[in-house]
Amino acid sequence: MTAIDALSPTAQAIARAEAHGVRNYAPLPVVLRHGEGVWVTDVEGRRYLDLLAAYSALNFGHRHPRLVAAAKAQLDTLTLTSRAFHAEPLARFTEGLAELAGLDVVLPMNTGAEAVETAIKASRRWGYDVKGVAPDRARIIVADGNFHGRTTTIVSFSTDADARRGFGPFTPGFDVVPFGDLDALEAAITEDTVAFLVEPIQGEGGVIIPPEGYLAGAAAICREHGVLLIADEIQSGLGRTGETFACDHEGVTPDVLVLGKALGGGIVPVSAVVAREEVMAPITPGSHGSTFGGNPFAAAVGAEVVAMLAEGEPQARARELGPTFLEGLRALDAPDVVEVRGRGLWAGVEIAGARTGKECCYALLEQGVLAKETHETTLRFAPPLIISDPELDEALARVGRALA
Ligand SMILES: Cc1ncc(COP(=O)(O)O)c(C=O)c1O
Incomplete structure (x- = not known):
């Protein structure tokens, strides 16, 4: 022994x-x-x-029996194709999720951090192609105490020393403002600002709820200044707070919604960026993607999650x-x-x-x-x-x- x-x-x-x-x-x-x-x-x-x-x-x-059944049915049919070809479940997933979110288009990824990266890339490209920001000048405002994932770019704008130590040099182009402070948000906006990326409730930060009216106020400021509001609802979304999205508590539909975690039904990593058509129009074939993003197995599970949320239970x-x-x-x-x-x-x-x-x-x-x-x-x-x-x-x- x-x-x-x-x-x-x-x-x-x-x-x-x-x-x-x-x-x-x-x-x-x-x-x-x-x-x-x-x-x-x-x-x-x-x-x-x-x-x-x-x-x-x-x-x-x-x-969950309903999600396991959807996963098993897809396992017996088709699991992976890559996005070089179409496969049936993805359309069900994107149609359902766009409708659930009240937005136009869906870009599927796998992990939360990848979806946040996707939102960053899409908003920068929108900034150059649609807003007219000068090349390589785009800036994104984020909140103090944020948690958006662990990639090199995302930890570049983390305010948590443990998440950053030893991982530089960092990606430039981010400005940090206090969470919950609308005056600071407005003051930080310049002609180069393309987006404000924020968690409606900071999860990793300790379930921090901003002052009443913060999201509606941020949405109004962003609209006034031609800045995209990107809501990271990876943790707060998909039913957790009693509404489909935490933004719903203030009647806000962001320009870009970032989802993950529960979207995979506890079975498979599924994340997605859901946005207005105009924001994603500059994303062209070859400019962004993922071998596994939107694969038939993940899309079938994600579509069932969306169907459950559409019923509202x-x-x-x-x-x-x-x-x-x-x-x-x-x-x-x-x-x-x-x-x-x-x-x-x-x-x-x-x-x-x-x-x-x-x-x-x-x-x-x-x-x-x-x-x-x-x-x-x-x-x-x-x-x-x-x-x-x-x-x-x-x-x-x-x-x-x-x-x-
Ligand atoms: C708000 C938020 N964004 C992004 C992420 C990163 O997600 P993932 O761990 O799937 O990369 C998390 C994970 O905790 C999160 O809570």
């Missing part, structure tokens, strides 16, 4: 994963084997309520359960909790006390709850939107015990 054989199944799996896997994450010490709905089971048979839901990529829960659940969830968190007898922010089934719980956010996550794990801190002092909860009333009560009871 080797030393590794003497370890528990959990410790064995972690030792093996760490032997050859780069440690760019620091996962909690739990090894998951099975998921269904809101629940996951680890290799030792312990069950947990998944209140992270893969940062909202699992808005419809683990292995996930948004309605988030709207119905959101107040119970947020009030329930606020009512906990939890000495380290200083603030609970949120919208729909999405909460940021601010911790300031004896325990760090990470220590709270360990306490949650012991109570059979999976969650993750962000920025050390915020616990982020984003249960699958299919959570039942009794499951939500159970979740609140467990969180209460962990944070008592």
Whole structure:
């Protein structure tokens, strides 16, 4: 028997994963084997309520039967073609998503960061070809505390030192303004500004909700100055906040909507940029693409996600359960909790006390709850939107015990 054989199944799996896997994450010490709905089971048979839901990529829960059926049907038909040829599911996906978003055209990609990159490239090209910005002068305004992904260009305008350290030289052309500050946005606009890229609610930033009227105000300023409003709804969109998109709370349709995470139904990476026709017109064959973007398997799953959202049930659940969830968190007898922010089934719980956010996550794990801190002092909860009333009560009871 080797030393590794003497370890528990959990410790064995972690030792093996760490032997050859780069440690760019620091996962909690739990090894998951099975998921269904809101629940996951680890290799030792312990069950947990998944209140992270893969940062909202699992808005419809683990292995939603309708999404799994769509995926299986497509697996038995056609999986990959490349975009050198047409394949049937993509049209269903783009038609449905454009209609859901109230916009004209859809450019499919895979990960969130790729979709953000796509929006950056498209808005720069629109700036040169349509707005008339001088060559290589285009600038994009972003918000302090943003999180838009991990590529070299995207970390170029991150304000998080950990995300940037050691990764320069950075891509130029970005201006950072305080999140929630409309005067600063307007003051930062110049004749070279092509876009304002913003998360309607900052997710990784700690579920930070801007002042009422911020998005509507930003949309008006952008319209007045001929600047594109790009809403990154990769985390906030697709039902999470109780509306299809977080922008809907202020009646705003952005020029460009960036989506990912839940668009893949918890099955496959699917992201997309949805925009007005004019914005994407300068994107011509050969100028941008992805081998896997819009592949038949991803498009079939994405089309089913869009169909579910078009029926409205996930948004309605988030709207119905959101107040119970947020009030329930606020009512906990939890000495380290200083603030609970949120919208729909999405909460940021601010911790300031004896325990760090990470220590709270360990306490949650012991109570059979999976969650993750962000920025050390915020616990982020984003249960699958299919959570039942009794499951939500159970979740609140467990969180209460962990944070008592
Ligand atoms: C708002 C936002 N944009 C972009 C991303 C990047 O997505 P991905 O990790 O799929 O590249 C994330 C991921 O957390 C996000 O929350």
